[in-house]
Amino acid sequence: MKKLRRSMLFLPGANAAMLSTSFVYKPDSIMFDLEDAVSIKEKDSARLLVAQTLKMPVYKEHNIETVVRINALNTPFGLKDLEAVVRAGVDVVRLPMTNSAEDIHELEAHVERIEKECGREVGSTKLMAAIESAQAVVNAVSIAKSSPRLIGIALAAFDYLVDMQTERGDGTELFYARCAVLHAARVAGIDAFDVVYSNVNDDEGFLKEVNLIKKLGYNGKSLINPRQIELLHNAYAPTASEVENAKKVVEAAEEGERKGLGVVSLNGKMIDAPIITRAQKIIELAKYSGVRKEI
Amino acid sequence: MKIQKEAMAGTLESSDLLVKVMPNTGIEIVINSDVNKQFGDQIRAVVNQTLNDLNVTDGLIIIDDKGALDCAIRARIQCAVLRGAEEENLDWSKLL
Amino acid sequence: MYDLVDYTIINISKSEQDYQEIKLLLSRSDLDLDSQVTLFMVAKIHDKIIACAGMDRNIIKCVAIDPQYRGNQLNLTLMDQTIKYANENGYFHLFLYTKPENIDFFKGCGFYPIVEITDLVVLMENNPVGIKQYCKQLNAQKKEGKKIGSIVMNANPFTKGHQYLVQYAESQCDWLHVFVVNENASQFSFDTRLKLVKDGTNQIKNVTVHASSPYIISRATFPTYFLKDKTKIDQAYMGIDLLIFRNYIAPALNITHRFVGTEPIDEVTKAYNEAMRYWLEDNTVSSLPAITVVEVERITESNCVVSASLVRKLLATGQYEQVKTLVPPTTWDYLSANLDKFKI
Numbered sequence: 108m109k110k111l112r113r114s115m116l117f118l119p120g121a122n123a124a125m126l127s128t129s130f131v132y133k134p135d136s137i138m139f140d141l142e143d144a145v146s147i148k149e150k151d152s153a154r155l156l157v158a159q160t161l162k163m164p165v166y167k168e169h170n171i172e173t174v175v176r177i178n179a180l181n182t183p184f185g186l187k188d189l190e191a192v193v194r195a196g197v198d199v200v201r202l203p204m205t206n207s208a209e210d211i212h213e214l215e216a217h218v219e220r221i222e223k224e225c226g227r228e229v230g231s232t233k234l235m236a237a238i239e240s241a242q243a244v245v246n247a248v249s250i251a252k253s254s255p256r257l258i259g260i261a262l263a264a265f266d267y268l269v270d271m272q273t274e275r276g277d278g279t280e281l282f283y284a285r286c287a288v289l290h291a292a293r294v295a296g297i298d299a300f301d302v303v304y305s306n307v308n309d310d311e312g313f314l315k316e317v318n319l320i321k322k323l324g325y326n327g328k329s330l331i332n333p334r335q336i337e338l339l340h341n342a343y344a345p346t347a348s349e350v351e352n353a354k355k356v357v358e359a360a361e362e363g364e365r366k367g368l369g370v371v372s373l374n375g376k377m378i379d380a381p382i383i384t385r386a387q388k389i390i391e392l393a394k395y396s397g398v399r400k401e402i
Numbered sequence: 403m404k405i406q407k408e409a410m411a412g413t414l415e416s417s418d419l420l421v422k423v424m425p426n427t428g429i430e431i432v433i434n435s436d437v438n439k440q441f442g443d444q445i446r447a448v449v450n451q452t453l454n455d456l457n458v459t460d461g462l463i464i465i466d467d468k469g470a471l472d473c474a475i476r477a478r479i480q481c482a483v484l485r486g487a488e489e490e491n492l493d494w495s496k497l498l
Numbered sequence: 499m500y501d502l503v504d505y506t507i508i509n510i511s512k513s514e515q516d517y518q519e520i521k522l523l524l525s526r527s528d529l530d531l532d533s534q535v536t537l538f539m540v541a542k543i544h545d546k547i548i549a550c551a552g553m554d555r556n557i558i559k560c561v562a563i564d565p566q567y568r569g570n571q572l573n574l575t576l577m578d579q580t581i582k583y584a585n586e587n588g589y590f591h592l593f594l595y596t597k598p599e600n601i602d603f604f605k606g607c608g609f610y611p612i613v614e615i616t617d618l619v620v621l622m623e624n625n626p627v628g629i630k631q632y633c634k635q636l637n638a639q640k641k642e643g644k645k646i647g648s649i650v651m652n653a654n655p656f657t658k659g660h661q662y663l664v665q666y667a668e669s670q671c672d673w674l675h676v677f678v679v680n681e682n683a684s685q686f687s688f689d690t691r692l693k694l695v696k697d698g699t700n701q702i703k704n705v706t707v708h709a710s711s712p713y714i715i716s717r718a719t720f721p722t723y724f725l726k727d728k729t730k731i732d733q734a735y736m737g738i739d740l741l742i743f744r745n746y747i748a749p750a751l752n753i754t755h756r757f758v759g760t761e762p763i764d765e766v767t768k769a770y771n772e773a774m775r776y777w778l779e780d781n782t783v784s785s786l787p788a789i790t791v792v793e794v795e796r797i798t799e800s801n802c803v804v805s806a807s808l809v810r811k812l813l814a815t816g817q818y819e820q821v822k823t824l825v826p827p828t829t830w831d832y833l834s835a836n837l838d839k840f841k842i
Binding site: 413414464468 | 575577581590591605607608624625626627
Binding site for chain 2: 122123124126127128151152155156158159160162163187190191194195225
């Protein structure tokens with residue numbers, strides 16, 4: 108089964124307590140932040156802490172993907188961050204403020220050099236691009252297609268909305284960007300991640316947004332509070348009736364194949380290849396995450 | 403590597419540690435831990451190993467541990483030592 | 499859910515509201531607001547101060563936490579922020595005053611007790627070997643002898659009175675250790691004061707002049723000494739300073755006697771001299787050997803008691819001929835070359 112990336116939990120890179128316990132919440136990915144969540148004075152200490160934390164075996168044991176948001180390469184910290192985390196074995200490097208395919212190419216060249224220097228398999232460090240400006244949204248397709256290392260692109264709202272001269276509201280303000288980023292990801296065959304929902308006490312608002320991006324087709328969302336992980340995973344889990352229905356679809360398809368039927372139907376509706384693929388995915392997901400609990 | 407000036411790294415928060423370093427002739431290590439009874443030996447081993455890997459020859463190292471994991475102990479010591487030794491060029495192969 | 503705690507620095511001399519809030523918070527922990535502390539690291543919830551730690555340069559005091567919010571994590575974070583703030587401002591070696599009942603908590607923050615006045619106050623430092631290392635350095639300068647004397651002086655500046663005290667003490671002892679107060683809180687800088695003491699005692703045999711340390715009459719051990727307005731005489735602080743001398747400094751150098759000039763004018767110095775007899779000589783206050791206090795009558799010059807404060811006064815008003823009669827030639831050499839510095 109393809110790696111699920113529903114939840115990406117943001118953790119401030121300087122906080123030892125959070126870093127040492129985060130895996131217990133079992134997010135699909137953990138993103139250690141060396142950028143905005145770390146003050147200038149603590150850039151060096153956070154870099155070392157994250158690098159040492161990455162070496163803990165718990166992430167592999169729990170099938171949690173490790174992501175590090177490094178500082179931009181044009182800051183005094185970006186390259187040092189990259190040196191540390193690639194050597195420490197990070198799964199994915201997230202580049203903030205990616206505005207063009209060239210930004211990814213520059214990053215990629217450094218990653219490859221470091222991989223060679225430290226004896227890590229070339230190509231094993233994956234990348235993720237953060238889309239956080241109008242320019243980046245417009246360039247989303249070329250960014251998404253810029254490197255085989257890219258596993259996804261993530262929309263980040265804060266700087267983007269400043270750029271767009273608006274602010275966070277009911278979602279209207281993100282309408283175009285969400286669609287554009289998602290399309291770019293699908294064209295490139297990679298994952299798409301939605302913005303963080305920062306009001307950690309508003310579960311209802313959070314779930315409303317989750318349902319919206321799920322319907323759009325997003326793979327998942329960035330999170331800032333571990334409490335949101337379970338809510339998100341549950342919302343992404345198929346319902347019992349969806350699973351039931353998917354099983355029937357798969358059974359009918361198998362039945363049709365055995366009988367050598369060209370066209371299969373279920374309850375009077377034709378079942379074609381995309382419907383079968385989707386049904387198989389639902390069953391797989393249900394095996395992994397269980398069925399949705401009503402809350 | 404010698405500690406050239408006073409420096410610190412880390413915090414006193416739970417699951418973290420505060421490491422202070424200062425100039426000294428020879429190495430002197432003082433460990434003060436909340437979990438000294440159960441993990442004192444293990445902490446000391448991590449501390450010694452980390453200082454050894456960095457090749458620290460002179461310095462007073464004071465550690466106030468709040469139940470940190472080994473990875474945090476290593477990271478905080480490395481950071482305090484590098485700050486105190488005013489070392490800019492890092493040899494990552496020794497640090498990781 | 500949880501309340502977000504903000505940690506920030508406030509200056510209570512700049513805000514009446516902050517001042518009142520801090521005062522109230524301290525009083526709920528039975529603490530007085532120390533007049534020397536204006537900077538506080540505070541923890542706030544919804545803009546209300548719930549914990550504070552006062553900072554006077556490298557000295558932390560007036561630490562209090564709202565009883566409602568007492569819990570280790572808040573305490574620790576407050577102390578962590580306080581230590582960081584001091585560090586960023588260049589203070590690495592920190593001292594802390596607290597009540598003896600809090601020793602264990604502050605041990606958990608990396609502070610180690612130096613001396614304690616039972617039930618009243620304890621002085622701690624954030625270095626487990628701080629005072630030990632200092633004593634080790636002193637120990638290297640130990641001299642053999644049965645009667646080892648000591649004098650602690652500010653020498654602001656060094657006068658004939660100081661010179662006489664050194665001569666007299668040396669004549670009574672096998673060796674004499676002179677400590678020059680190492681704080682730049684006086685009119686004459688520490689470097690100048692030290693130089694003038696060394697120059698003025700050059701001819702006297704068997705004397706070692708030491709630069710003092712934070713452990714002997716410093717802002718940390720005896721803050722009252724450096725107050726401009728010396729109205730409040732704090733017995734506890736004197737006890738701290740003198741117990742450090744008795745328990746650490748004296749044993750490192752085998753000191754058996756402490757010499758001091760009589761003090762007819764200054765109230766704090768007078769009280770300190772009296773306190774000396776108690777904290778250095780009384781056998782109930784320390785398990786370490788008593789140190790004999792010898793008060794030496796001050797010399798006079800044309801019916802005036804020779805004192806550094808008199809010298810400063812005369813300098814300020816330009817009465818140089820009189821100054822010349824009160825200080826040794828070595829001090830006069832320095833003063834006469836720098837007269838423009840002292841005029842008001």
